[in-house]
Every structure is written in C-alpha cells, then in structure tokens.
Amino acid sequence: MTILKEDTLILTRRGMRAPGSQGIRILWIGLVFLSLALLVLSRLDHSALRTARGEVFDFLSPVLELAHVPLAPVRWVSHQVSEYFTLTDELDQLRRDNQRLRESEWRVKELERKLSDLSALSRVVQDRPEKTLTSRVLANSTGVFVRSVMINSGLQQGVDNGYPAVNSGGVIGRVVDSGAAAARVLLITDYNSRIPVRIGQSQVRALMVGDNSDMPRLAYIANDARLNKGDEVVTSGVGGLFPRGLRIGTLVQKDGQLRVAPHANLDRLEYVRVLFHESPSLELTRDGKSKRRLGPQAAVNGGPGAGRPPAYAGPELR
Amino acid sequence: MLRIVSMIVPLLLLAVVTIAVTLPWGLPDNARYILPMLPLAVIHYWTLRHPGSIADWMAFASGLTVDLLTNGPLGFWALVYLLGFATAVVARPWADTGALGRWVVFAFSMIVVTIAAWFVLSVYTLSWPNILPLLKAWCAVTLGYPVFAGVMRVLDISRAVGQNTRLERGA
Numbered sequence: 001m002t003i004l005k006e007d008t009l010i011l012t013r014r015g016m017r018a019p020g021s022q023g024i025r026i027l028w029i030g031l032v033f034l035s036l037a038l039l040v041l042s043r044l045d046h047s048a049l050r051t052a053r054g055e056v057f058d059f060l061s062p063v064l065e066l067a068h069v070p071l072a073p074v075r076w077v078s079h080q081v082s083e084y085f086t087l088t089d090e091l092d093q094l095r096r097d098n099q100r101l102r103e104s105e106w107r108v109k110e111l112e113r114k115l116s117d118l119s120a121l122s123r124v125v126q127d128r129p130e131k132t133l134t135s136r137v138l139a140n141s142t143g144v145f146v147r148s149v150m151i152n153s154g155l156q157q158g159v160d161n162g163y164p165a166v167n168s169g170g171v172i173g174r175v176v177d178s179g180a181a182a183a184r185v186l187l188i189t190d191y192n193s194r195i196p197v198r199i200g201q202s203q204v205r206a207l208m209v210g211d212n213s214d215m216p217r218l219a220y221i222a223n224d225a226r227l228n229k230g231d232e233v234v235t236s237g238v239g240g241l242f243p244r245g246l247r248i249g250t251l252v253q254k255d256g257q258l259r260v261a262p263h264a265n266l267d268r269l270e271y272v273r274v275l276f277h278e279s280p281s282l283e284l285t286r287d288g289k290s291k292r293r294l295g296p297q298a299a300v301n302g303g304p305g306a307g308r309p310p311a312y313a314g315p316e317l318r
Numbered sequence: 319m320l321r322i323v324s325m326i327v328p329l330l331l332l333a334v335v336t337i338a339v340t341l342p343w344g345l346p347d348n349a350r351y352i353l354p355m356l357p358l359a360v361i362h363y364w365t366l367r368h369p370g371s372i373a374d375w376m377a378f379a380s381g382l383t384v385d386l387l388t389n390g391p392l393g394f395w396a397l398v399y400l401l402g403f404a405t406a407v408v409a410r411p412w413a414d415t416g417a418l419g420r421w422v423v424f425a426f427s428m429i430v431v432t433i434a435a436w437f438v439l440s441v442y443t444l445s446w447p448n449i450l451p452l453l454k455a456w457c458a459v460t461l462g463y464p465v466f467a468g469v470m471r472v473l474d475i476s477r478a479v480g481q482n483t484r485l486e487r488g489a
Contacts, residue, residue: 028374032400035378038385038393039442049392056386064387067337075343139387140342146389149342184389269342 054179057150061182064138065152075270130243131276133157137269138182147190147212149269154179158276162241165272169264170247171195171235172272183274187266188216188248196238197260199251200231208233208248208260215252215259227251233260240279324475328364328371331473335360336380340387351455354384354395358402358431359459359466362424365406366413367474377403391442398435405430417464424467425460432456 041049135151153159155178163175165185173193177184186193193210199218204225206218221227231251237244249262339353357380364372381396388395405427412423436449 025374028400028404031374031378032397035381035393035397035400038382039391039397039438042391042393043442053386053389053392060383060387063337064341067341071341071343078343137342139340145391145394148389150387150389267345 050177054177057177057182057184058154058179061138061150061152061179064150068136068138079268133159133274133276134271135159135183135274136271140269145212147187147193147210147266148173148176149185149187149272151183151185151272151274152181153274154181154183156180159183159274164235164242164246164275164277166246166275167264167269167272170249170262171242172262172264172266172269174241175274185272185274188260188262189214189266195242195248196236197233197248198236199225199227199233202226205236205238206258214266215249215254215261218251218258218260221258227258229253243275243277320475324368325371327473327475328360328368329376331470332357332360332364332372332376332380336383337387340384349451349454349458351451352458354388354398355428355455355459356466357381357384357399358428359424359463360470361399361402362406362409362427363467363470365403366409366420366423369407369410372403374400374403394435394438394442397438398431401434402427402431417467420467421460421463424463428456428460 038049133153135153135157137149138152139150140148149172151159151165159175159178161175161178165172165174171188173185173187173190175183176186188195188208188210189212190210191212193208193216195208195216197206197208197218198204199206199221202225204221204227206221208216209219210216218233229251233248233251235242235244235246235248247263249260249264252259252261335357339356343353345352361372361377361380377399378396381394381399382392384390384395385392409423409427412419415423432452432455436447436452439447439452
C-alpha cells in the first residue's frame with residue numbers, strides 16, 4: 001500500500017487528496033470570469049459599482065481607523081529618518097527664505113495698509129471665511145489608474161462632493177465621493193483632475209490637467225504669455241469649484257511641457273483639511289444622491305448646512 | 319484546537335496584509351505597485367506549503383478588497399491574485415526543493431503574474447503602460463520574500479504540527 005503524506009494528513013490510498021487541494025477548480029475559472037466582468041463594468045464606469053464602493057468605504061472605515069494605530073509609530077520613524085537626511089538642505093533653504101522674507105516684510109505691511117484703505121473707499125465685498133474640517137487619510141490608491149485618498153469624514157461631518165481639500169503645502173484635490181463616514185478625495189495629479197489656475201505675477205490663466213504623473217501639466221496657456229520657471233501657481237477661482245488664490249505649486253518645465261510641481265507631498269499625506277466651499281457651480285457637479293442620502297442629518301450634525309434647510313429637501317426626499 | 323488555529327492563521331494573515339497594503343505608508347510614486355503585490359507572497363507561501371489553506375475565493379476576495387479600497391478598477395487585483403494562486407498551485411511539485419528552490423519558484427511565479435498583470439493593464443487602458451514600475455515591484459517583493467517567508471514560517475503552526483508527527487511502519 002502506498003502511504004503518502006500531504007501536509008499533516010496521512011493519505012492511505014492512491015489518488016486520495018487533501019480537502020481543498022484539487023488543483024484549479026471550476027470555481028477558480030468562474031472567479032476569473034467574474035473579475036473580467038467587473039473589469040469591463042469598471043471600464044464602463046457603471047453607477048452600481050460606484051454605489052457599492054461607497055457602501056464598502058463606510059463599512060470598512062472603522063477597520064481602517066483601527067489599522068492606523070500600529071501605522072502611526074511606523075510613519076513617525078520613517079518621517080524622522082527622512083527628516084534627518086533632508087534637515088541640512090532644509091536649514092539652508094530656510095535661512096535663504098528668512099532673509100528674503102525679512103527684506104519684503106516692510107513692503108507687505110505697506111501694501112496691506114494701502115489695500116485696506118482702498119477696500120474701505122471702494123466698499124469691496126469681503127470674501128467669506130471658509131469653514132474647514134481636518135480629516136485623517138485612511139487609505140490611498142495605488143497603481144496607474146487613480147490618484148486619490150480616502151479620508152475619515154463624510155456626510156455625517158458635512159463633507160460633500162466637490163469640496164476642495166488642502167494641507168499645509170496647498171491644494172491636494174477635491175472630494176468626489178462622499179459616504180456617511182468616509183469620503184474620497186481625487187488628487188490634483190489624477191487623470192480626471194482639471195483645475196483652472198493663475199500663474200505668476202502676470203496672472204496668466206491656464207488649466208491644470210492631471211495625467212497620473214507626479215506633476216500635473218498646464219494646458220490652454222496663451223501663446224504670448226510671459227512665464228518664468230518657479231512662478232507660483234494658484235487657483236483662479238474660475239468655475240467656482242475652488243476658491244480663488246489657493247496655493248498649488250510652482251511652474252516647472254519637464255520634457256518640453258509646462259508642469260506644476262505641487263507644494264504638497266502627495267505621497268505622504270497624513271491629514272487633510274476640507275474646505276466647506278459652497279458655490280452654485282458645485283450643485284451642478286453633484287448628482288443629488290449624497291445629500292439626499294442623509295438629508296437634514298448633515299445639518300443637524302453641524303455641517304456647513306447647519307441652521308438652514310438642506311439643499312435637496314423637497315418632494316423627492318424619501 | 320491547533321488544527322483550527324492553523325486553518326485560521328493563513329486567512330487572518332491574508333486579511334491583515336490586504337488591509338495593510340491599502341494604508342498610506344508614504345511610499346514614493348514609483349513604488350506604488352510594491353504594496354499590492356505583498357498579498358501575493360502570502361497566497362503563494364500558503365498555497366505552496368499547505369494546499370487548501372488559502373482557497374481561490376479568498377485570493378479573489380483579497381484582490382477585490384484591494385481594488386475597492388484603492389479605488390482601482392474592480393477586478394484587477396482580484397484577477398492578479400487569482401493568477402498568483404494558480405501559479406502557486408501549478409508550482410506545488412517543487413514545494414519540497416528547499417528554501418532556495420522555493421525562492422526561485424516564487425520569483426518565477428511572480429514574473430509570470432507580473433507580465434500577466436501588465437497585459438491586463440494594457441488591455442484595460444488600451445495602451446502600452448510602462449512595465450518598469452511593475453518590474454521594480456517584482457524585484458522588491460522577490461528580494462523581500464525570504465524575510466516574508468521567515469515571518470510566515472514562524473506563524474506556520476501546521477508546519478510545527480507536521481514536524482511533530484512521527485510516522486512508524488504499521489501505524
């Protein structure tokens with residue numbers, strides 16, 4: 001009699017196999033077909049998949065929150081190590097910046113005074129201060145497909161589709177999908193990101209287009225535009241999705257194309273600040289699903305809609 | 319009891335690694351493929367060493383979770399992990415070739431999976447994306463496999479049980 005040992009089981013007859021070890025099964029083939037079907041649906045951007053994704057985000061967000069507990073010390077160590085290596089360079093840069101800022105400080109004060117006088121004279125409408133909410137990054141996307149991060153605030157905290165997200169460096173993206181307790185922020189480097197910007201002191205207008213590379217490219221720049229390497233790129237506010245004047249990055253030239261080197265380190269996002277920037281054009285980008293899902297609850301919880309009727313309250317509310 | 323624990327460990331390990339790869343570790347942009355390839359090492363190790371400890375549906379579920387949490391196209395990593403599972407099943411005859419042999423088997427399996435992933439990516443995007451990031455990830459995961467396998471070996475309770483089993487003639 002042939003005695004075969006497979007794993008911890010003793011197989012006493014020829015042809016006997018351990019349970020679950022019957023090679024490639026029919027189920028495997030079925031799952032491959034299912035994967036391919038899902039890929040096709042993803043390619044077609046089926047709405048059912050988007051809804052399912054949102055539900056899964058909400059379901060898994062507590063798990064991801066928990067997973068961040070051991071992650072924090074790892075990130076801290078990695079941050080310390082990288083800081084140690086870049087500290088000398090940073091110190092030199094800071095000394096130079098400090099010198100330059102001191103030189104221009106008196107000039108800024110003078111301009112501020114003049115601006116305040118002129119504003120008072122011409123009765124300029126002041127920009128409303130934006131409400132903000134700081135959220136932690138729970139997960140980030142990988143691969144060449146999408147550049148986005150998932151944050152731990154959603155409709156319950158008043159975070160809705162279209163709101164811009166920034167960090168200490170500047171603009172990082174905008175909320176494109178908000179669940180009850182989590183939301184997805186599409187980064188400025190994503191293929192689908194389009195942001196109207198102004199460049200440099202000459203205020204040249206352009207469109208910053210993400211292409212899944214580290215630096216978004218600039219499109220629709222006037223032929224006679226006078227630009228310099230290192231010019232500051234800020235949001236222009238055109239279209240209303242982003243407030244005017246938010247820092248994004250600096251102008252660089254790479255492979256013959258004008259690109260923006262973002263100030264924010266998009267690979268190491270830990271916390272982001274969501275700006276509750278309401279504008280009429282935002283309503284056009286929303287499908288009405290997000291606010292309808294929670295309705296007045298978002299307002300009750302102290303979101304930007306607190307104290308006023310919800311934007312989508314109406315007959316269609318269930 | 320040990321049998322139940324030995325059945326749970328691979329599943330738990332796969333779940334933990336799957337969640338871990340979606341967390342923001344702050345890797346540079348050109349290293350984005352490394353993390354999603356780590357569950358392949360778990361799938362390969364357990365499928366090769368203990369057939370049946372990780373089922374095909376577990377590989378699929380793991381891949382689908384990565385797809386969902388990373389906002390990638392649904393089905394991409396699910397398909398890649400299923401391919402990783404299949405290569406491990408095919409490589410079973412070489413499971414007893416020693417540590418070095420298993421490393422070579424892993425490297426070979428992963429390069430097949432990497433090329434297949436690149437092909438799927440090309441069909442999905444209808445273009446020829448740069449294969450270099452995927453090859454870098456393959457290099458990193460292959461080089462790190464001995465360490466990874468070492469950790470899994472420590473957690474491999476069924477291996478310890480197997481070592482204690484004494485087979486005698488007529489038993």
